[in-house]
Amino acid sequence: MGSMARTSQTETAVLGALAVMPMTGYALRESIRDVLGHFWSESFGQIYPTLSRLEHEGLVERPDSHRATPSTITAAGLARLRELLSTPVQDAPPRNGLMLRLFFGRHLGPDTCRRLVLDARDGAERQLAEFAAIRSEMATDTETSADQPYWLLTISAGEHAARATIVWADEALAALEHLGPAA
Amino acid sequence: MGSMARTSQTETAVLGALAVMPMTGYALRESIRDVLGHFWSESFGQIYPTLSRLEHEGLVERPDSHRATPSTITAAGLARLRELLSTPVQDAPPRNGLMLRLFFGRHLGPDTCRRLVLDARDGAERQLAEFAAIRSEMATDTETSADQPYWLLTISAGEHAARATIVWADEALAALEHLGPAA
DNA sequence: TGTCTCATGTAATCCGTTACATGATTGG
């Protein structure tokens, strides 16, 4: 088992999105932001080079290069996608700015910490609303794709996480009340 | 307002840790891994250069440089820490490898997806055990520091997130059962 | 005609990890 982990996950995201439908690089970026936005992100600086590389390797095709033509995934591309998806999950090292601040919250004082927690709570609430919107959008969609059950899995994960954040935030706010105005 | 966001959060983590107690760079890395591990990480390649820079700016002091001496935070360092902590929270763009794979799970099949979800569930379970260990360790500690209430906030956040993952995983596993062995 | 959105790309840069090189201290 030699070198089998050097692949960027950008490739996975791009191939996966193109497996849903052919798209231009621009549309790729938009749909990754709008659809995968709560758990993934890609920038133009990643997408375009990746796209040319994939085309060069015959994993995607663009009939009329240089023109604004959508790229289509090839059979080889689909095979590659399955390969990439089977790769062990690689998590980025954790870097949670909110928790970093709260951990050293003594130097910040309870009031500022409350503010931070409240902001996090608001964010989670907003996310829940977004998920609800996506769900209802999905429900009105007449055509049910074979992808749907899997997409729902990720939405559900987002909802659980957001609800957990809200519950935690309320507990945290209560705990911070007990600390008095300044440490 | 002008340029007020170019600071790496590494500085915050290092100053914050040194505000708890003086440490060598090596000990810094260990304690960041062990204590902040579930929401933060730093590598030697970040810590040592940061430490020299901080010393150069008079924010930390090391009495006997070049010797294995712990660095101590100065009054200026404490002021700087408060400043850094007040900085708006900057989240890294989301990149969740598990969700990426599940979203395109159709190409992977329900069985492999079940495996992924189960692994995530195990991870969450293991985290919960770690949190319990930390809590009991804290309880046996006779001296109660003023930091404790804030540290508990972050532990609680981790626990809520882990429990949410477990609940989600069980629902996801049930949903995946309904999909039959292969798509 | 002028502006907005769609579209493609490149270059500079930042942040951070990994691997490497080196050595002191400690305990068996």
Next chain:
DNA sequence: CCAATCATGTAACGGATTACATGAGACA
């Protein structure tokens, strides 16, 4: 004395963002 751990640093590299440059098409 040898191995493991503690300790400090640097260099190479990689991945990703941001900003910049450019241009086509739509539409008002």
